Amino acid sequence: MTAQPPVRLLLADDHPVVRAGLRAVLETEPDFEVVADVPTAEGAVDLAARLDVDVVLMDLQFGGRMLGSQATAEITARDGAPRVLVLTTYDTDVDILAAIEAGATGYLLKDAPPEELAAAVRTAAAGKSALAPTIALRLMDRMRTPATALSRRETEVLQLVADGLSNAQISKQLFLSQATVKSHLVHIYAKLGVDSRTSAVAAATTQGLIRR
Amino acid sequence: MTAQPPVRLLLADDHPVVRAGLRAVLETEPDFEVVADVPTAEGAVDLAARLDVDVVLMDLQFGGRMLGSQATAEITARDGAPRVLVLTTYDTDVDILAAIEAGATGYLLKDAPPEELAAAVRTAAAGKSALAPTIALRLMDRMRTPATALSRRETEVLQLVADGLSNAQISKQLFLSQATVKSHLVHIYAKLGVDSRTSAVAAATTQGLIRR
DNA sequence: TGCGGCATCAATCGAAAGGTGGAGCCTGGG
DNA sequence: CCCAGGCTCCACCTTTCGATTGATGCCGCA
Numbered sequence: 001m002t003a004q005p006p007v008r009l010l011l012a013d014d015h016p017v018v019r020a021g022l023r024a025v026l027e028t029e030p031d032f033e034v035v036a037d038v039p040t041a042e043g044a045v046d047l048a049a050r051l052d053v054d055v056v057l058m059d060l061q062f063g064g065r066m067l068g069s070q071a072t073a074e075i076t077a078r079d080g081a082p083r084v085l086v087l088t089t090y091d092t093d094v095d096i097l098a099a100i101e102a103g104a105t106g107y108l109l110k111d112a113p114p115e116e117l118a119a120a121v122r123t124a125a126a127g128k129s130a131l132a133p134t135i136a137l138r139l140m141d142r143m144r145t146p147a148t149a150l151s152r153r154e155t156e157v158l159q160l161v162a163d164g165l166s167n168a169q170i171s172k173q174l175f176l177s178q179a180t181v182k183s184h185l186v187h188i189y190a191k192l193g194v195d196s197r198t199s200a201v202a203a204a205t206t207q208g209l210i211r212r
Numbered sequence: 213m214t215a216q217p218p219v220r221l222l223l224a225d226d227h228p229v230v231r232a233g234l235r236a237v238l239e240t241e242p243d244f245e246v247v248a249d250v251p252t253a254e255g256a257v258d259l260a261a262r263l264d265v266d267v268v269l270m271d272l273q274f275g276g277r278m279l280g281s282q283a284t285a286e287i288t289a290r291d292g293a294p295r296v297l298v299l300t301t302y303d304t305d306v307d308i309l310a311a312i313e314a315g316a317t318g319y320l321l322k323d324a325p326p327e328e329l330a331a332a333v334r335t336a337a338a339g340k341s342a343l344a345p346t347i348a349l350r351l352m353d354r355m356r357t358p359a360t361a362l363s364r365r366e367t368e369v370l371q372l373v374a375d376g377l378s379n380a381q382i383s384k385q386l387f388l389s390q391a392t393v394k395s396h397l398v399h400i401y402a403k404l405g406v407d408s409r410t411s412a413v414a415a416a417t418t419q420g421l422i423r424r
Numbered sequence: 425t426g427c428g429g430c431a432t433c434a435a436t437c438g439a440a441a442g443g444t445g446g447a448g449c450c451t452g453g454g
Numbered sequence: 455c456c457c458a459g460g461c462t463c464c465a466c467c468t469t470t471c472g473a474t475t476g477a478t479g480c481c482g483c484a
Contacts, residue, residue, distance in 0.1 A: 015323045021233025089301065111227045151430060164411025167471070179433050182472075187430090195472075196440090197410055199376025363460060379441070391463050394442075399460095407442075408470090425484100432478075440471070449462075454455100 011037035012044035013059040041071035069098040076103030106130030223249035224256035225271040253279035288315030
C-alpha cells in the first residue's frame, strides 16, 4: 500500500446544511480533500473546469432552474473531466436515467451512511461505476419491464398532463395538433396499462416516470 | 451583555449527512451546544425526555413511517418540554399545519442559510415562534383564502381521483351515486380554482392537500 | 433495403367528464 | 329556532376525452 495522492472533491448542493454535512463527513477521511463547495449548478460547471478536481458530488434538485443533470452533462463533456457522482434525495426513475445519460459515474441517495458515501467516492475516483444498492435494484426492474419505457415525447406530454393541462392546452404548448397529443396518449396508456389520463399520471408517479 | 448559559440542542434527522451538517453549522455558534443527534423519531422522543435540552431540531420525513409530527406532539405534551423546531425539505401545507398542530414552535426549510437557522434556534429557545419567511407567507395566503380548505369528503374523493379512479369507480368505492361524486368535484374545482380533475390533482399536490 | 419504432396528423363515434340549476337531509352554532 | 354548511342525489346539456382506423415521413439497424 503506497501513499496515494488525495482525492480532490468539489461539492455542489444548494442546501448550506448539506454542504457543511458532506464536508464534515468527507474530511474525516484522510485521503479526501474538499477543494470547494458551491450552491449552484452553474458554479459547479465553472469550478469543475477551473479547479483540478477528481470527483464532483452533484445534487440533482437545485432551487433555481438549471438542473443538476444538465450541469453533469456539461462537466462530463470536456476532455479530462472529473467524475460526477450524483447525490439526490429521492430515487425516481427519471432522475436516475437523466443522470446516467448525462454521464454520471454514480448515483447515491442522501440518506446513505458515511461509509457508503466514502466508498462510492473512492469507486468513482477509480473511474468505476458506483450505484447505491436501491438504485441498482430499481435499474434491474427497469430492464425486466421494457414496457415502462416511455419515449421522450411521450414523457413530455405526460408531464403536461400531470400538470393539469387539457389536450388543447398541450397541443398549443408543444406546437402540435390535438390529434397528435391524443395519439401519444393512446401509446402512453398502452405502455402503462391504463385507460385514462388521471390513472396514467398515478401510475407514472408511483413508478417515478415523471416529477411531481 | 451577560454570559448566557448555552442553548442545548438535540438534532433528529435520518440523514447522516444532514445531522453532520447541522452539527457543523450550529457548533460554530459559541452559545449553542449540540448535546446529541439521533436518526429516528422514536429516539428523539426518548432523548428529549431524558436529556436536558432546550430546543429539538426535528425533521418531518423520516425514512420509515412518517413520525416527525407525531414525535413533535409527544415531546411537546410533557411538562417542561423543550421547544421543537421543525426542519423539513419541502413546504407543503399539510406538513406545516400538522407540525403547528403538533405544537412545533417554528418551521424551517432545509435550504435556509446558517444565519437564519441560528436566528430561528435563538428565537425558539426564547419561547417565541420562528417561521421561515416563505412559510409565513404561505400561512398568510391560507388565512386569506379559506376556500383552500376542502371538507373531509371532498378530500377523500380527490384522493381517489389522484389515484386514477373514474367517477364510476369512485362512486362504487364510496357507496355514492355518480351524481354525488360529480357534485363533490364541482365544489372541489371551485375551491381550487380549476376546471378539470387532472388540474385539481396538480393543484392539490403542489398545495399538499393530498398525499404523495 | 426493408422493417420497426417514433412522431406527426385526420375523421369519426360513443363514453366520460364538466356546467348549470336545482332539492332534501342532517348537524352544530348563533 | 333557524340558518349555514356539508353531504347526498337528480336532470339536462355541452365539451372533452378515449377508442378506432388509417396515413405520412423520418431514422436507425439488421
